[in-house]
Amino acid sequence: MNGNNDNLKTDLNAADIEKIDREFVWHPFTQMSDWEKERNLIIERGEGVYLYDIHGNRYIDGVSSLWVNVHGHNNPELNSALKEQIDKIAHSTLLGLANVPSAILAEKLIEIAPGNLKKVFYSDSGSTSVEIAIKVAFQYFRQKGPKYKDKKKIIAATSAYHGDTIGSVSVGGIGLFHSIYKPLLFDTVRITYPYCYRCPYGLKYPDCALHCAKEAEKIIKVHAEESCALIIEPMIQGASGMITMPVGYLKKIERACKDNGVLLILDEVATGFGRTGKMFAAFHEDVSPDAMCVAKGITGGYLPMAATLFTQEIYDGFLGKYEDNKTFFHGHTYTGNQLASACAVKSVELFKKNGILNKMKPVIKRFNELLKRFYDLKHVGEVRNIGLMAGIELVKDKETKEPFAEHERIGHKVILKAREKGVIIRPLGNVIVLMPPLVIDENTLETLCSVVNESIEEVTQ
Ligand SMILES: *Cc1c(COP(=O)(O)O)cnc(C)c1O
Numbered sequence: 001m002n003g004n005n006d007n008l009k010t011d012l013n014a015a016d017i018e019k020i021d022r023e024f025v026w027h028p029f030t031q032m033s034d035w036e037k038e039r040n041l042i043i044e045r046g047e048g049v050y051l052y053d054i055h056g057n058r059y060i061d062g063v064s065s066l067w068v069n070v071h072g073h074n075n076p077e078l079n080s081a082l083k084e085q086i087d088k089i090a091h092s093t094l095l096g097l098a099n100v101p102s103a104i105l106a107e108k109l110i111e112i113a114p115g116n117l118k119k120v121f122y123s124d125s126g127s128t129s130v131e132i133a134i135k136v137a138f139q140y141f142r143q144k145g146p147k148y149k150d151k152k153k154i155i156a157a158t159s160a161y162h163g164d165t166i167g168s169v170s171v172g173g174i175g176l177f178h179s180i181y182k183p184l185l186f187d188t189v190r191i192t193y194p195y196c197y198r199c200p201y202g203l204k205y206p207d208c209a210l211h212c213a214k215e216a217e218k219i220i221k222v223h224a225e226e227s228c229a230l231i232i233e234p235m236i237q238g239a240s241g242m243i244t245m246p247v248g249y250l251k252k253i254e255r256a257c258k259d260n261g262v263l264l265i266l267d268e269v270a271t272g273f274g275r276t277g278k279m280f281a282a283f284h285e286d287v288s289p290d291a292m293c294v295a296k297g298i299t300g301g302y303l304p305m306a307a308t309l310f311t312q313e314i315y316d317g318f319l320g321k322y323e324d325n326k327t328f329f330h331g332h333t334y335t336g337n338q339l340a341s342a343c344a345v346k347s348v349e350l351f352k353k354n355g356i357l358n359k360m361k362p363v364i365k366r367f368n369e370l371l372k373r374f375y376d377l378k379h380v381g382e383v384r385n386i387g388l389m390a391g392i393e394l395v396k397d398k399e400t401k402e403p404f405a406e407h408e409r410i411g412h413k414v415i416l417k418a419r420e421k422g423v424i425i426r427p428l429g430n431v432i433v434l435m436p437p438l439v440i441d442e443n444t445l446e447t448l449c450s451v452v453n454e455s456i457e458e459v460t461q
Contacts, residue, residue: 046073242391
């Protein structure tokens with residue numbers, strides 16, 4: 001102790017907070033020279049689907065605080081679960097010790113996951129859950145026998161986003177975020193993620209008969225001998241701009257992986273926990289992955305936590321005498337943290353108790369209707385969604401699909417306009433993302449959509 005009590009100050013006003021944020025915090029995915037110039041919002045509290053800033057202004061949380069919030073903010077039941085746990089213990093290690101809530105959570109996750117997944121490996125972010133899937137897939141084949149010695153590569157999709165650590169960036173494919181790191185990344189094999197609005201093959205669904213899937217099947221087959229796994233965001237690619245897959249594509253990828261001895265890793269970090277209207281996106285096409293990454297919504301949006309789920313077969317491939325060196329030597333310090341686990345247990349229980357997936361059905365139906373209205377706007381090229389994950393792609397010219405230039409920052413302008421009207425959203429380039437908490441009601445959803453509709457109109461007219 002240095003006898004200085006300054007860090008306990010509770011009497012800071014809004015201007016003070018803004019000042020110290022500006023001086024000391026480097027914000028993620030943020031050009032800080034803009035941040036230093038702009039007036040920035042400081043959130044003080046949340047309630048249900050609303051966020052409140054330090055001045056008491058209320059905003060609809062239109063992107064679930066970056067795709068994580070499920071049951072609303074300041075949820076009494078999640079709060080109690082946390083309070084109950086914190087009076088017992090906040091954290092003990094999962095390295096060589098078990099703990100109560102992480103064991104209970106693992107059973108619950110396996111209960112709700114695709115049927116063949118049997119084992120849960122914890123970590124603390126979506127990125128780490130992907131690293132784990134990649135390392136396990138690689139090591140699995142190293143240990144399977146000399147016949148598989150060439151299986152070293154990962155097959156990934158174009159424009160994929162799997163996180164920001166070096167391994168997850170290696171399988172990522174978003175030029176703006178990833179290209180500078182190329183010298184640091186490992187080599188991957190690429191399949192083309194379908195993007196029907198701007199089909200890379202110049203075809204039209206359904207006449208195309210899923211040509212993209214056939215091309216992917218060929219690549220999987222050709223590279224099977226040197227590839228241990230394929231990783232993909234199921235049903236919808238998030239960060240690339242909410243790009244939805246045509247029906248049938250994922251099932252074909254699964255088939256091709258199984259036929260060619262390539263493990264299928266589904267990255268459900270964004271899509272998991274009800275976001276697409278089903279508990280996991282894999283259920284839309286009845287797909288059984290060999291590994292599944294989950295994070296964002298796992299704690300209902302309260303605490304950082306992630307998990308990678310595996311089949312019994314993969315798990316068994318790591319069993320042996322200690323000196324055989326088949327141990328998975330990997331583990332993040334806060335793995336299986338009790339507070340996060342207790343919160344996640346409660347969140348999964350609330351899905352059942354509150355019938356979340358059923359309650360979402362009419363809301364999603366209404367959302368689909370509201371989204372159609374965006375097509376009336378002059379600069380809306382395509383509106384894509386699955387469940388409560390939606391992207392509105394703005395274009396300069398509807399006929400030619402010419403995009404707005406990057407420097408116009410049209411998405412950024414729209415979200416600032418929406419903010420003036422009491423809605424917080426965050427764009428992905430020229431795509432406006434809407435992803436409200438799963439508990440949003442139809443009226444609030446309507447307000448969210450009409451504010452965003454007006455904001456797009458005012459900014460692009
Ligand atoms: C957000 C996201 C990640 C990364 O998760 P972090 O918790 O930010 O590391 C990985 N994959 C997908 C599909 C995501 O949307």
